[in-house]
Amino acid sequence: MVAERLTAAGADVVRTGSRGMLWLEPLVEVETPAGRVGYGPVAPEDVDGLVAAGMLAAPERPTRRAETSDSPEGGRVVHPGPASPAIRHGESGVYLGLVEDLPWMRRQQRVTFARVGVVDPLSADDYVTHGGLTGLRAALRTSPTAVVEAVVESGLRGRGGAGFPTGIKWRTVLGAEADVKFVCCNADEGDSGTFADRMLIEGDPFTLIEGMTIAAHAVGATEGYVYLRSEYPDAVETLTAAIGVARERGWLGERILDSDLTFDLHVRVGAGAYICGEETSMLESLEGKRGQVRAKPPIPALEGLFGRPTVVNNVLSLASVPAILADGAASYAALGVGRSRGTSVFQLGGNVARGGIVETAFGITLGELVEDLGGGTASGRPARAVQVGGPLGAYLPVEKFDLSMDYEAFTEAGAMLGHGGIVVFDDTVDMAAMARFAFSFCAEESCGKCTPCRVGAVRGVETIDRIRTGQDREKNLVLLEDLCELMTDGSLCAMGGLTPMPVRSAVQHFGEDFTR
């Protein structure tokens, strides 16, 4: 509706993805010679006033373009008509100044998300204008082995949660002999508190396509699949359309960019099963089967989709690759700390004042993210707990806000980064209820194959219920810990294996909630 009013006012409106400043949406950005000037959140009824105040004709004329971002899924680029009256800065309550100068943006290092919120997601020309295809062209000029080694050198690790070095995985697939190899993108972003995959696919789908094409070249794959969850219908639509555009442009199909590379890409839609975010379960689902986890070995890199060597990577891992190839492994590896190289895309959600996407080098602290960028809770009450890494991640108290956001620091703290989701809770949260929810979510989403997860999750809910109602509390707390140990060490996959992480962290840091 904002867009309609702007169009009516003579602007040329282009819809972009989200800048990731979700609390400011709908966000309108007007392109000026000095850069993009932001307004947000803009309600439809605000538009006439803003236009009258000179929104579409910044004093530094001539204005060329503006952008908006419409809650909750994205933004618009606005091309204003001629002869707009001058705007008086500061008069509008939603005037933000130059978007790039906002503290939120200045704190970030946008590599993977460089184009998200800037480009028209389905404009191939926009994509190329903003540096798209540079990575793929660079990759095609060099050998598969060289591409693999560049990714190894960059230090890129799996952004889906496991943190396995992406290049090493690719090296295994490259070395495998087979009649056909696959590249599969895990876009089954089921973790609560994570939405970066969705933002990227809806805001800059060509980057993912380019990343997968580079992967195909690197490992010798000819077919790719993006397993996208059905809960994201807009992402499905955008990506499907983008693949169509890419085929038309010769970015997919035979002789890609006039090279010898043949690679095509297909979208497959999940069907409401969190477990299909586990890579082997996702492969089963892609094969048209029940999403039951496979035992490893064999690893998917050797026996993956339909038993063939398969690259399985998360959206963010694959979308980071074009930048690595374009700017060089060294520049990516220069970012980050320790063995956590490059940038990570953190997502602030839950009870947070300023929620959204923060892409920055590893090493920022949890507190900086939640308080400096996130602005504390939305409710205004004190923050009490933060869950990092989705429903299988640990609940951390504010005392842990100095924790460095990197793989190793989190592992050491009995937590995990996961897919970078950060969910904030204020002091009204009942952590025993959240621990119970962890089990009940596991019970709801368990594939049912292994016993610790299938039966354990249900018993976990019941045991916490007994603790909360004071039945044999001490004995049941011991039993709860034994169950957590069993699920951690005995489960077939990370679903059962990590469910104890939120439970144990809740007991450890918020024990008082279990005894009142």
Added chain:
Amino acid sequence: MSIDVSDLAALRVERVRAIAGRLRELRGPLLPILHAVQHELGHVDPADVPVIADVLNIAVAEVHGVVTFYRDFRREPGGRATVRICRAEACQAVGAEALAAHATRRLGVGFGETTSDRAISLDEVFCLGNCALGPAVQVDGTLHGRVSPARLDALLGEVATA
């Protein structure tokens, strides 16, 4: 004029067969077929299972196992509109449980159920990827953020009269 129920059943078999036949050459065609059947015919009926199995030359049991594994596949017709309320952690942090309780009270059905006038099917969902703007609700595929009980009432009102 009367409509013979067996004709309707035969018609459905033909449509399911056509859908399955159209998609059978895909790699791993079963999920795309089930999605298409549900999209075009509203649900995946138990009677569709042997038809799909036959087209794909797989066992009836396999199709049944897949249909029952995934939450998306309805085995009976749903309401005219589907409202899904996110109950995952991020939305819980901003009141999703109260919203969920409000929805069940207001509609008089539990999650996974359909109102008696077949207007609305209520479902729960664990994360819609709108975690910074919760509580999130999806109405027939369209995402809504910061849904208060009052806003939910408005949304329900829109679909009920649609």
Added chain:
Amino acid sequence: MSLLKEPDYGTPAREGEATVEVTIDGVAVTVPPGTSVMRAAKQAGLDIPKLCATDSLEAFGSCRLCVVEIDGARGTPASCTTPVAPGMVVRTQTEKLGKLRRGVMELYISDHPLDCLTCSANGDCELQDMAGVTGLREVRYGSGVDAGANHMDLLKDTSNPYFDFDASKCIACSRCVRACDEVQGTIALTISGRGFDSKVAAGAGVPFMESDCVSCGACVQACPTATLQEKSVVELGMPTRSVITTCAYCGVGCSFKAELRGDELVRMVPYKDGGANEGHSCVKGRFAFGYASHPDRVMKPMLRESIADEWREVSWEEAIGFTARRLREIQAEHGAGSIGAITSSRTTNEEVYAVQKLVRAVFGNNNVDTCARVCHSPTGYGLKQTFGTSAGTQDFKSVEKADVILLIGANPTDAHPVFASRMKRRLRQGAKLVVIDPRRIDLVRTPHIEAAHHLALQPGTNVAVLNALAHVIVTEGLVDRAFTEERCEEVAGWETFIARPEHSPEAVAEITGVAAEDMRAAARLYAGAGNGAIYYGLGVTEHSQGSTTVMAMANLAMATGNIGRDGVGVNPLRGQNNVQGSCDMGSFPHELPGYRHVGDDDVRDIYEQLWGTPILSEPGLRIPNMFDSAIDGSFRALFVQGEDIAQSDPNTQHVHAALAALDLVVVQDLFVNETAKSRTSCCRARRSWRRTARSPTPSAGSTGSAR
């Protein structure tokens, strides 16, 4: 005698040389690459607790009881899904592992009825065993309905006539589902739902009998608990002893453990050591054992003077005395050649040998014949002419190596179900199938299997089709030259003959009813296979050109070099399990044991020395000759062992007339069969579970080569 418990290695054996040495609990063991840690441990004499693993199924990794610690490996991997690696050091018993295993069992038992003492599987339940092995003493979640959510109110499915499915006892290990898939290949079962709601379901969630289930019982055998249990065990209780025996129903010849309680047969369990079935069975072998204790079964010798008389139970002395006296009287009156015997291919080598010896050494003639000569004599003749030996070329296991299978005139899923399962497994692994049969048999299209070509020929045109295939192979240069030059004779003449235009697919398309391009494609597929195997049945041999067809198949195999190794060959699927053996044992009117002609003086000399009596050099009567001679009055008495000629031989009227004309018919059978009813003077009981004989020759046994 006690119940035979076969060792369960947990995961299937891997082929190849034992080259990987690992150390498990301090014991060094060397196994082939790909072997699981679990299996290696068992080989070293160490039992790792397990529930979802069994060595007839690929590892699944779901129960998590078999976790172990491996030096240098993270966590506690499952030993069933972890393959050995050189130098691996494994610990299977530590305090941590013990706690994990008890924890798993605690979860299992929290959702399981506590009725062990009254449970039909008591004493034969792996869940019970594992509770003991892991030392589970307490279920802190509560057990049974006290625990909370549970499956104990699920209803029992009793729809199958042979076994019950009690879902309340199910531990969701998927062994039944996997057995139906991997072992039987029917895929009638699945897991429905997910998580705690995961349940075994038949078909689309219907009672077992309404699903695709063929009641082979593989699921029952795989089930570690009482969830899938034979009704007979529920009714009669657990068996206490086992007798190894061979199934007599079809040509596969499956080995079984007959499990008895006292003298009562409780169940038949396929025997893993049986080469034909390797632990699998079909519905008949496993469940159709009602004959063993059927009230109609003849347990004592019976005798009647004429068909108008009532049967009279008599002593063995009287029965044997009467029979011997009457046979001698008849011979005295009508000549030595007036009596004879028919043997059965459902009996053992020893039994067949004894009857043909009785005829030759005691009756003093060669009037002994067998149905095997009738049903598969074209096999014997055709293969002997071409390969030099009348045996099928492969064992059943060979099919696991076949890449292209030519299936001709046979319907294995109906007639040889256990072999069909083995063939289906190979087809699902990607082997290609060509069906040459007028019928659209199941294997033409069944879940996960679709024949590459179905040549639905007109009956009677087998030779034309096979020669057309050969024509394509010869004229398109697909002959395996190296093989034919080194190993075959008279190749040039055959090639010239077969290359003649009248043998081309185009020339025979009309008479065969098969499109020429289908024949060409099938020929190319077979000729181009790494391993091409031919399997055939009575649709080949029970034709007037049966022998010629067998020779045509042998020619195809030789021309393409598909003979002499695993995965290839020309393989008859016989009608009865010991067709090969009964032929080997010499129950032919013209041949002594070992296919040696009675007219050969040197051969007769051997047996005359051995048996201490002269042997007639003239071949005896074949079965049809016996019937003809009975009607013309020269043949007066017949001993029938394990056959029901009144029912199964062609031209029933003629057979009945012959039986009516005989002075004496002696039937050795379990029942008063149709032959006995129609004209019998003496009927004897045969076979008991106390003295079950063994050592049949598998029907499709032994390997051979072209020369």
